[in-house]
Amino acid sequence: MTSAYASPPGGYPPAAAPPAPPAVVATEVSKVYGSGDAAVHALRGVSVGFARGVFTAIMGPSGSGKSTLMHCLAGLDTVSGGQVRLGDSEITRMSDKQLTLLRRNRIGFIFQAFNLLPTLTAEQNIKLPLELAGRALDQRWFEQVVEVVGLRDRLNHRPSELSGGQQQRVACARALVARPEVIFADEPTGNLDSRAGAEVLGFLRGSVREMGQTIVMVTHDPVAASYADRVVFLRDGMVVTELTRPTPDAVLDTLKRLGA
């Protein structure tokens, strides 16, 4: 076993009719670091779409380009070729300033570690993206999110006074409270023990099921991936296969076949 997570309980939602336009689409995206002999092709023409209201995991062995793909999808990094669309905006053409505004208004992030600002309380951290965007806070929605992640009595604590799992739940709440078009999660459970990890993954899946949130998560953990509705596999900078309604075993098998 590579993970101690329990398998996700319960069944899957009924497969709906194919949802209208996908939230994020990558078309022939390539990414090259360096040049000449030293050039490293991190992505070699990746084309993939991410449907709205779906929890998608991106997997692949180390060096497969999964993190690079996520960075390009989220407008954190520039592409060498191809295009990325978020809704009807082509983000590969945007300036740094436009990208910043895009991230602020339409994208949520959860990182593996160092997710919170140490100088702010949990509540301030959660509200940060809304305040940056200058958007009004929907108090009821905030209450609901805080309730779901179970942070009510921790709101006035600073990150240094919270456990790793609690910190990551604050990060989840922060991503959810702004109701972004898509949340990108980069190894969100990488630094957590199995129980805390399962909790966080549970919230993420719950937010997709109950709130219709779109989530794209990069992970190398088959159990974490099994919480997703769909798993996209990368190897050597290309999409090689994908699974829907994955189980940890199916994910593990696929990875083995890919030679991980």
Next chain:
Amino acid sequence: MLKTVLAGLLAHKLRLVLTGVAITLGVGFISGTFVLTDTVEKGIDAQFAASADRVDVAVLPKKPGPELPAALLARVRAVPGVTEAHAMVQGEAALVGADGKVVGDSPTAGLSVSDGTLQRYEIKQGRAPRGPSEAVVDDGTAASQKFRLGQSITILDRRERPHRFTMVGVVDFGVASGTAMNGAVGFDTPTALRMTGMRTLKEIDVLGGDKAAVAGAVGGSFDVLTGKELGDRLVAEVGGDTEIIRIGLLIFGLISMLVSALVIYNTFSILIAQRTREMALLRCVGASRKQVFGGVVAESAAVGLAGSVFGVVAGLGLGHGSIALFNAMGAEIATAGFGLSPRTVVIGLLVGVLVTVVSALLPARAATRVAPIAALRTDHEPGGGRFRLAWPRATAAGVLGVSGLALGVHGSLIMKKGGSAISMVGIAGLLVFLAIIAMMPAFVRPLGWLVGAIPARIGGVPGRLAVENARRSPRRTATTTIALTIGIGLMSLFAVIASSAKASTSAQLDKEFPVDFQLEAQFSDGETPRTIPHELAAALRGVPQVGEVGEMRVRRSEVDGRPEEVGTLNTGALGTIIKLDFSEGALADLKPGTVAVNSDVAKSRGFGPGATIKIKTRRGVVPAKVTGVFGGDAPAPSILMTEPDFGRQFGAVEPTEIYVNAKEGVPAADARSAVEQAAKPYATVKVRSVVEVKKELTKIIDMVLMIFAGMLGLAIIIALFGIANTLTLSVVERTRESALLRALGITKRQLRRMLSVEALVMGVIGALTGVGFGMTLGWAATNAMAKSAIFAVPVLQIIGFVVLAGAAGMLAAVLPARRASKASIVESLASE
């Protein structure tokens, strides 16, 4: 270990540069001071050597000893072998300027100038004077009066009779003559003796003959020197002046070094905290505590050495640059070669390295406490979190603060005003400042909250984050800001003292000089004070624009056997133009046969009310009863008697000062021109108004303040490097945090603004502490100075200091901010 240290230094050049700059600036100032004073000294030496070289033998008065009688010249000339002898005469000969009034507040010096080989001044234009109708003028005065060669000039003799001369030369009399302040005119020796009224000589320079022969001729009561000995003596006399300048500048240099030390201490503390892993790794692979300690100390020594080397080079530039600047501004500083002595280099390097190493000792000790296991742990933020005063620090701060405050209160409120009270306040200030240093980390959070209230409110999220960032590591912020506090604190202290001094004197002048104009003769160091003809007072009384006229008459006399000034004010002036502040008795008690005494004299001589003193007059020694004591700073003679008494005892004496009030309703300008018209025939009489006196005073005080501010500017610049340093290191530390913010949607500009606001808050915290400290100390010092001192706060200046500190802090943030905003988000997220 040394190899590791050097490799680490080279790998982090920026770190090296930032730390080194603070040291470079401090050392640069110190070595610049030495270069400047050495160069000036060398120039003077060369000048003296050159002029003394021409002399074979010189005769000078012994110190102490009688002056050289004029008759001595003939005796020296008669010595066999003597081919030429020049008598140096130096007295006063007031030059009349282009406006018909004498030049300057004191008469110009009158000197004898030789037209032979013994001529030792630098003749810039024309030639030396010959005969009774030729004179030369010093270059500064000739330029300011716009005199041209060949023109006719008027010079007053000792008895103020005008004589006309042809100006045949413009001469630089040099530093040795001591005439730079008042200017000078030169004649041939007989004319100089006649004009100055001197009967003695300053020096006799001899060509030919030998020392023994001349010594035999003049006898044992005078010094006889060879040319070389003369040069050495002149150099020694002026050397004292350069020494004072040097010490003055070095005090400011030391302040700069103190600030540098704080900056270095802080930089090393942060570096050590950030390199905890590196240190732990070294421990893991087998480095001992001693080696880690040695490594940090070696690193500081290397940085200190590099910074000091640059500092010495910078000092060389600074020293020569300032000479060039002074010369461009009209000063004439002779330069002879490069004034970089080995001593300058040694002192510069030694001070720089020592200060750096000593500042790094505490951080180095902290480095040894890093456990090897820390290499494997993810560390949390260094130096962060709330600051709690540990008991040793709290005790130290308490003891220092309380004793400082107690001494301050004692010095400023209880002790007798004057020098020792001021010293007491000074010591109190030092103690309180040390307490502030100890307590500062505890002040950072509340002060940061206070200062940050506005930026946090109007700066949006970046503003709020910035304020939090400034408050997050109290120790770090405290040390960074204390460096600024020193400079700003001293500046506010001087500003407050200067403004209080202005207010106090101004109030004093208003109180004791209810006069519109004051007429006085040029000040002279002669035996009797210069006087104004009584006719002028009489004439003024006839001028329609003039109201009251007061006259002060003074005689130097002896009271109870010791010299004292005795005088009078005319009856009409007492209580009208001149209001005396009586501490004992009253003006009404001053009757014939009695005197009132200045309080300073009353105190020092013990002339209390009721005492009878014996005054020497031209009618012999007469007794007088003391009936009153008046304020020390009043414009009245020390021993004041009634006008009839004074006339009886001393006869007709001309007034030394005349006070004039304009008639009610007459515009000041009209009154002034009327008074000036009346005074026109009297070349030595100057008309001054209280407003002018105040202006002059203000000008002098402001100039001194400007010089101080300029010198302290360096300490402030170093402190700003400290802010830049701290911010740069913080930016490195917060790489991932910045990346997270960028990912969450903060723009580059917002990120830059965040750092600017953080620097602004730090700058203002430092400035506020400094301003608070400086003003309080200024208040205490003002109180300690004199009973009548008025405390005045130069509000605009003080606000200016705070604004300046904030703006400068933001300037210091420019580079770190650019660096932070340029970092790639993806790479920064991945970095550790």
